[in-house]
Amino acid sequence: MSAKAISTPPPKLPKPASTPKPSPEAKKKSPTPSSTTAGDNPVIRAATAPVKSRKKAPVGTVALVAAGPGDPDLLTLRAVALMREADVIVADPATELIARQYMGIDAEFILAGDHSKAMLDAAREGKNVVRLIAGDPIVDGTLVQEAAALRKAKIPFEVAPGVSEVTGIPAYAGFSLTGGKVRQIRVVDGSSSDLPWVELAQPQVTTVYLNGADSCIEIATHLLNAGADPKTPIAVTRQGTTVDQRTLAGTLGEIGAIAKRSKQAGPGVVVVGEVVAQRDKADWFEAKPLFGWRVLIPRTQDSSDSIVALLRRHGAVPMEVPTISVEPPRTPQQIDRAVHGLVSGRYEWIGFTSVNAVRAIREKLASYGLDARSFAGLKVAAVGEATIAALIEFGVRPDLVPLGDQTTADLLEEWPSYDSLTDPINRVFLPRADIATESLVAGLTELGWEVEDITAFRTVRAAPPPAEIREAIKTGGFDAVLFTSSSTVRNLVGIAGKPHHTTVVACIGPQTAKTAEEHGLRVDVMAEASTLLGLVDALAAHGEELRLAAAEAGEGSWRPSRRRTPARRKA
Numbered sequence: 001m002s003a004k005a006i007s008t009p010p011p012k013l014p015k016p017a018s019t020p021k022p023s024p025e026a027k028k029k030s031p032t033p034s035s036t037t038a039g040d041n042p043v044i045r046a047a048t049a050p051v052k053s054r055k056k057a058p059v060g061t062v063a064l065v066a067a068g069p070g071d072p073d074l075l076t077l078r079a080v081a082l083m084r085e086a087d088v089i090v091a092d093p094a095t096e097l098i099a100r101q102y103m104g105i106d107a108e109f110i111l112a113g114d115h116s117k118a119m120l121d122a123a124r125e126g127k128n129v130v131r132l133i134a135g136d137p138i139v140d141g142t143l144v145q146e147a148a149a150l151r152k153a154k155i156p157f158e159v160a161p162g163v164s165e166v167t168g169i170p171a172y173a174g175f176s177l178t179g180g181k182v183r184q185i186r187v188v189d190g191s192s193s194d195l196p197w198v199e200l201a202q203p204q205v206t207t208v209y210l211n212g213a214d215s216c217i218e219i220a221t222h223l224l225n226a227g228a229d230p231k232t233p234i235a236v237t238r239q240g241t242t243v244d245q246r247t248l249a250g251t252l253g254e255i256g257a258i259a260k261r262s263k264q265a266g267p268g269v270v271v272v273g274e275v276v277a278q279r280d281k282a283d284w285f286e287a288k289p290l291f292g293w294r295v296l297i298p299r300t301q302d303s304s305d306s307i308v309a310l311l312r313r314h315g316a317v318p319m320e321v322p323t324i325s326v327e328p329p330r331t332p333q334q335i336d337r338a339v340h341g342l343v344s345g346r347y348e349w350i351g352f353t354s355v356n357a358v359r360a361i362r363e364k365l366a367s368y369g370l371d372a373r374s375f376a377g378l379k380v381a382a383v384g385e386a387t388i389a390a391l392i393e394f395g396v397r398p399d400l401v402p403l404g405d406q407t408t409a410d411l412l413e414e415w416p417s418y419d420s421l422t423d424p425i426n427r428v429f430l431p432r433a434d435i436a437t438e439s440l441v442a443g444l445t446e447l448g449w450e451v452e453d454i455t456a457f458r459t460v461r462a463a464p465p466p467a468e469i470r471e472a473i474k475t476g477g478f479d480a481v482l483f484t485s486s487s488t489v490r491n492l493v494g495i496a497g498k499p500h501h502t503t504v505v506a507c508i509g510p511q512t513a514k515t516a517e518e519h520g521l522r523v524d525v526m527a528e529a530s531t532l533l534g535l536v537d538a539l540a541a542h543g544e545e546l547r548l549a550a551a552e553a554g555e556g557s558w559r560p561s562r563r564r565t566p567a568r569r570k571a
Contacts, residue, residue: 060087060123062155063130064146066137066162067095071172071241074163075102082160083107087127090119094134116149123155136164139187139210166208169240169269173247174283177206179275190215190270193222201228206273213238213268216259220252223272228252233276238268241285243292243317249279288315289544293479293559294472296499298323298488306386307482310536314543319478321469322462323491326356329434329455338429338454339364343374348425349449351381352398353408353440357431358390360456372396383411385531405530407509408440418448431456433487459487464495476500479560480525480539483507484532486515493519502560506539508532 063082068074075098083089083102090110091099099109112118115131122129137143138161150157166187170177177185184205188195190212200207201223212219216236224230230253237247250258252272285291293316297307311318329335339361341347352358365374372395381400382388391398402410418426428449430441434457441451464470472478473496481499483489489512492499498520499505506525507513513523525542527534543558550558 059155060125060127060129062119062123062150062157063128063160064137064143064157065130065132065160067092067098067132067134068162069135069165069168069172069241070094070239071168072098072101074168074241076160076162078160079162082130083132085128086130088122089130089132090115090122091132092134095132099130099132116146119146120149120153120155123150123153136162136166139164139166165210165240165269169237170208170235170271170275172241172245172285173235173237173271173279174285174287175235175271175275175278176282177208177271177273177275179278182206182274190219193218195222197222197226200272201226203229203232203274206271206275209270209272211267212236212270214265216248216270217256219270219272220255224252232272233274234270234272235276235279236264236268236270238264238266240269243315245286245292247279247286249276285315287547289540289547290480291315293317293543294319294477294561295539296321296473296478296481296503298481298483298492307484307532307536310533314536314540316480319469321465321492321496323488323495324459325462326359327458327460328360329458335360335364335431335454335456338431338452339368342378342429343370345377346425347378347427347429347452348423349379349381349428350375351383351411351428351430351440351444352387352391353383353411353430353432355384355386355390356433356457356459358387358394361431362394364456381411381415383408385533405509405534407511407530408443410530412440412443412447415444415447426450427452430454434458459491461491461494470496473497473499473503476502476561478503480504480506482535482539483512483516484535486512488512489515489519489521504539504542504560506535506542508535 063086065079065082067079080102083099084104086103086107088108088110089099089103090112092115093111096109096111103109108122110118110122119129119131131146133142133146135142137146138159143159147157147159167177181204186200186205186207188200188207188209190209199205209215209219213236216234220234223232230251232252233249234252234255235247235249236255236259237245239245246262246264248255248258248262248264290311291314295311295316295318297311297318297320299320299322308318308320342350342361350361352361365371375396379400380391380396380398382391382398383402384406388398388401400411400414402414404410420426426449428444428451430444430451430453432453432455434455438453441453444451465473473481473492478499481492481503483492483506485508489507501522504524505516505521506527507516507523508527509530510526513526516523525535525538527538546558546560
């Protein structure tokens with residue numbers, strides 16, 4: 001017999017005694033239960049009290065970046081990346097140009113005496129800061145000072161080391177720090193006279209004296225008194241790794257007279273040791289054919305990056321001056337009709353003689369919603385490396401370009417005559433400047449073509465350059481000037497005056513040279529090939545001739561701007 005669960009009702013609990021209602025007076029005097037409990041029990045009070053959230057101000061970061069010995073191209077990839085991402089750059093005066101070259105568009109630049117304060121204030125505002133330090137802060141001790149201030153302020157930081165002056169400047173001066181029997185390198189503060197001169201006078205040690213350029217005579221004297229061989233090589237380099245680098249090389253016995261003759265002054269590095277003799281074989285930087293030359297480039301308002309890069313490769317310091325402003329034609333109806341004809345098949349050929357012509361047609365097509373496909377079935381001729389490159393960038397590969405020099409005369413030699421049997425249309429469209437010469441039109445007409453010479457753009461003189469540049473042009477402050485077209489000659493003379501007679505005048509071709517001579521200029525260099533590369537190579541060859549001639553004559557400089565007569569220099 002199975003057992004059955006018997007459910008019993010739960011027992012009834014007694015009702016709690018009723019609590020009397022407090023009187024109104026008691027309500028006023030008695031605290032509420034919650035407040036009484038919280039006030040009497042600190043644990044409950046802490047749990048029930050509202051929690052106040054404290055928002056900490058965001059803290060930025062600081063990157064201590066070494067700018068290196070001077071050449072901006074020696075910056076590390078990390079240094080460039082940090083500067084481009086920085087909100088604020090705090091820079092030494094010597095690094096201002098480097099900072100402005102690589103900083104972002106919206107970045108703030110600070111050139112302040114109290115670097116630590118500016119750096120800390122910006123980081124406390126939550127900004128990413130780059131502290132750009134001249135030279136090598138790891139060698140000169142600047143790193144410790146900057147890092148200590150950041151650590152004390154509890155601001156995170158990183159270090160981006162760079163090329164050291166200890167190795168970078170000797171490399172640019174043309175020698176290493178070891179070699180042969182030399183296996184030791186010492187780095188000392190050249191501004192200090194309290195040095196172990198006897199130890200430094202050892203022949204199998206290379207000693208690098210930082211900040212020792214102005215003390216080179218005293219350094220040599222101390223070493224000689226300590227027993228060093230008077231024939232020990234010594235090199236004094238100022239403004240190392242820059243285009244203003246100057247190296248005085250000799251021996252301990254000669255450097256006093258060499259330094260006095262040079263009349264140079266300023267900070268620099270001194271290297272003493274047998275390795276300096278390597279300079280005779282390994283000197284490469286100061287031996288460039290245009291080393292230190294200030295070269296003026298009159299140009300349109302568009303940049304001339306290619307020619308600037310070519311000049312820097314030869315050691316020059318290019319300076320671009322806008323001389324021409326390109327503007328649309330005053331009456332656009334003619335170019336509008338020509339572009340309609342281009343699309344509708346009116347022309348057999350279109351010829352481009354300048355980058356500006358390519359740009360003008362490209363912009364006009366874009367205004368109608370058209371692109372490079374409008375050139376389908378049309379033969380395209382072009383002259384000039386920059387013109388050809390602009391067409392290819394647009395998506396058009398020219399059918400006809402000169403094989404030799406890039407001049408309109410060479411283009412005419414390659415242009416075929418009109419043949420009614422093979423050419424369905426005899427018209428040629430030439431979009432050009434309002435001041436273009438008529439030689440190409442006349443030549444094509446003789447070949448049987450009907451030429452429509454259309455003004456696609458106007459060239460007008462740009463505003464004059466700043467007064468200091470005009471003064472340098474007139475007084476010989478530039479070593480050379482490069483003319484890439486006749487219009488650059490006319491406009492430079494018009495807005496800035498004629499270059500000084502000591503300035504080397506280089507022209508890209510015979511027509512440009514003729515215009516320069518018509519304006520009273522002596523043409524020293526003309527490119528064998530009428531290209532930017534040919535023009536720069538011709539100037540470099542001329543500079544090398546001057547350098548070799550100066551070396552044979554025992555002269556220290558072959559720069560035209562530094563070889564003026566005393567009267568001219570004073571004037």
